[in-house]
Amino acid sequence: NRLNLEIIRTDELLIEAKEMMDQLVPSNNIQINFNLLPENPLKLKVRGNKELLRLAINNILSNACKYSNNKPVFVSLVATHNEIIMNIKDQGIGIPPSEIQYIYDPFFRASNTKAYDGYGIGLPLTRNIIRIHQGSLEVESVAQQGVTVKIKLPMLFV
DSSP, X not given: OTTOOEEEEHHHXXXXXXXXXXXXXXXXXXXXXXXXXXXXXXXXXXXXXXXXXXXXXXXXXXXXHHHTTTOOEEEEEEEOSSEEEEEEEOOSOOOOGGGGGGTXXXXXXXXXXXXXXXXXXXXXXXXXXXXXXXXXXXXXXXXXXXXXXXXXXXXXXX
Protein backbone atom coordinates (compact mmCIF):
# COMPACT_ATOMS: atom_id res chain seq x y z
CA ASN A 1 0.00 0.00 0.00
CA ARG A 2 1.46 3.35 -1.02
CA LEU A 3 0.09 5.10 2.07
CA ASN A 4 1.94 2.74 4.43
CA LEU A 5 -1.07 2.21 6.69
CA GLU A 6 -0.79 0.83 10.19
CA ILE A 7 -3.04 0.50 13.21
CA ILE A 8 -2.69 3.61 15.36
CA ARG A 9 -3.95 4.44 18.82
CA THR A 10 -5.28 7.99 18.67
CA ASP A 11 -4.44 8.73 22.32
CA GLU A 12 -0.79 7.88 21.65
CA LEU A 13 -0.92 9.96 18.47
CA LEU A 14 -2.06 13.00 20.48
CA ILE A 15 0.66 12.48 23.08
CA GLU A 16 3.31 12.27 20.33
CA ALA A 17 1.93 15.41 18.67
CA LYS A 18 2.10 17.24 22.02
CA GLU A 19 5.71 16.08 22.53
CA MET A 20 6.57 17.47 19.10
CA MET A 21 4.90 20.78 19.98
CA ASP A 22 6.90 20.88 23.24
CA GLN A 23 10.04 20.85 21.10
CA LEU A 24 8.79 23.31 18.45
CA VAL A 25 6.99 25.74 20.78
CA PRO A 26 8.33 25.19 24.32
CA SER A 27 6.03 27.94 25.64
CA ASN A 28 2.90 26.14 24.40
CA ASN A 29 0.02 25.68 26.80
CA ILE A 30 -1.58 22.57 25.26
CA GLN A 31 -3.66 20.64 27.76
CA ILE A 32 -4.82 17.14 26.80
CA ASN A 33 -7.87 15.86 28.64
CA PHE A 34 -8.34 12.09 28.51
CA ASN A 35 -11.35 12.02 30.89
CA LEU A 36 -13.72 11.10 28.07
CA LEU A 37 -11.70 8.17 26.74
CA PRO A 38 -13.68 5.01 26.07
CA GLU A 39 -13.14 2.12 28.47
CA ASN A 40 -12.41 -0.19 25.56
CA PRO A 41 -8.99 0.65 24.05
CA LEU A 42 -10.08 -0.88 20.73
CA LYS A 43 -12.34 2.18 20.36
CA LEU A 44 -9.19 4.35 20.16
CA LYS A 45 -7.73 2.68 17.09
CA VAL A 46 -7.73 3.91 13.51
CA ARG A 47 -5.99 2.68 10.40
CA GLY A 48 -3.72 5.30 8.92
CA ASN A 49 -0.36 6.75 8.11
CA LYS A 50 1.10 7.85 11.43
CA GLU A 51 3.41 10.54 10.03
CA LEU A 52 0.64 12.15 7.98
CA LEU A 53 -1.86 12.08 10.84
CA ARG A 54 0.71 13.53 13.22
CA LEU A 55 1.45 16.27 10.69
CA ALA A 56 -2.27 17.07 10.45
CA ILE A 57 -2.69 17.24 14.23
CA ASN A 58 0.49 19.29 14.63
CA ASN A 59 -0.79 21.75 12.03
CA ILE A 60 -3.95 22.31 14.08
CA LEU A 61 -2.06 22.50 17.38
CA SER A 62 0.48 24.88 15.88
CA ASN A 63 -2.28 27.20 14.62
CA ALA A 64 -4.04 27.02 17.98
CA CYS A 65 -0.89 28.07 19.85
CA LYS A 66 0.11 30.71 17.31
CA TYR A 67 -3.20 32.50 16.96
CA SER A 68 -3.91 32.47 20.68
CA ASN A 69 -0.44 33.67 21.68
CA ASN A 70 0.03 30.48 23.71
CA LYS A 71 -3.10 30.82 25.82
CA PRO A 72 -4.35 27.40 26.96
CA VAL A 73 -5.33 25.07 24.12
CA PHE A 74 -7.72 22.34 25.21
CA VAL A 75 -7.51 18.96 23.51
CA SER A 76 -9.88 16.07 24.13
CA LEU A 77 -10.60 12.70 22.58
CA VAL A 78 -14.08 11.21 22.34
CA ALA A 79 -15.32 7.98 20.76
CA THR A 80 -18.81 7.53 19.33
CA HIS A 81 -20.01 4.09 18.24
CA ASN A 82 -18.10 4.31 14.94
CA GLU A 83 -15.73 7.28 14.95
CA ILE A 84 -13.06 8.95 17.02
CA ILE A 85 -13.24 12.71 17.46
CA MET A 86 -10.31 14.90 18.47
CA ASN A 87 -11.44 18.31 19.70
CA ILE A 88 -8.88 21.12 19.71
CA LYS A 89 -10.11 24.39 21.16
CA ASP A 90 -8.12 27.60 21.42
CA GLN A 91 -8.89 31.01 22.89
CA GLY A 92 -7.33 33.05 20.15
CA ILE A 93 -8.28 35.69 17.61
CA GLY A 94 -10.76 33.43 15.84
CA ILE A 95 -11.70 33.58 12.17
CA PRO A 96 -13.94 36.42 10.93
CA PRO A 97 -17.39 34.93 10.11
CA SER A 98 -17.35 36.33 6.59
CA GLU A 99 -14.05 34.55 5.87
CA ILE A 100 -14.54 31.06 7.34
CA GLN A 101 -15.78 29.74 3.98
CA TYR A 102 -12.32 30.43 2.49
CA ILE A 103 -10.12 28.70 5.08
CA TYR A 104 -9.47 25.68 2.85
CA ASP A 105 -8.43 27.76 -0.15
CA PRO A 106 -4.67 27.31 -0.57
CA PHE A 107 -2.75 30.42 0.47
CA PHE A 108 -5.83 32.11 1.96
CA ARG A 109 -5.08 33.89 5.22
CA ALA A 110 -7.75 35.60 7.27
CA SER A 111 -7.63 39.39 7.42
CA ASN A 112 -6.88 39.32 11.16
CA THR A 113 -3.67 37.25 10.78
CA LYS A 114 -1.34 39.92 9.38
CA ALA A 115 0.74 40.01 12.58
CA TYR A 116 1.39 36.26 12.39
CA ASP A 117 3.73 34.33 10.11
CA GLY A 118 2.21 31.78 7.80
CA TYR A 119 1.50 30.79 4.22
CA GLY A 120 -2.11 29.61 4.30
CA ILE A 121 -1.29 26.00 3.45
CA GLY A 122 -1.80 24.30 6.83
CA LEU A 123 -5.57 23.85 6.82
CA PRO A 124 -5.95 22.73 3.18
CA LEU A 125 -3.14 20.21 3.73
CA THR A 126 -4.62 19.03 7.02
CA ARG A 127 -8.06 18.56 5.50
CA ASN A 128 -6.58 16.55 2.63
CA ILE A 129 -4.74 14.27 5.07
CA ILE A 130 -7.91 13.69 7.10
CA ARG A 131 -9.93 13.07 3.93
CA ILE A 132 -7.56 10.40 2.62
CA HIS A 133 -8.15 8.68 5.98
CA GLN A 134 -11.94 8.78 5.27
CA GLY A 135 -12.35 11.34 8.02
CA SER A 136 -13.61 14.89 8.22
CA LEU A 137 -12.41 18.21 9.57
CA GLU A 138 -14.82 20.71 11.12
CA VAL A 139 -13.77 24.23 12.02
CA GLU A 140 -16.00 26.50 14.09
CA SER A 141 -15.05 29.96 15.20
CA VAL A 142 -16.29 32.87 17.24
CA ALA A 143 -14.32 36.01 16.38
CA GLN A 144 -12.07 37.10 19.26
CA GLN A 145 -13.04 33.99 21.25
CA GLY A 146 -11.16 31.32 19.42
CA VAL A 147 -11.49 28.35 17.13
CA THR A 148 -12.66 24.80 17.74
CA VAL A 149 -11.43 22.13 15.36
CA LYS A 150 -12.92 18.65 15.28
CA ILE A 151 -10.94 15.92 13.56
CA LYS A 152 -13.20 12.92 12.96
CA LEU A 153 -11.71 9.58 11.94
CA PRO A 154 -13.45 6.26 11.34
CA MET A 155 -12.89 3.76 14.13
CA LEU A 156 -11.07 0.63 13.01
CA PHE A 157 -13.02 -1.87 15.14
CA VAL A 158 -16.73 -1.04 14.98
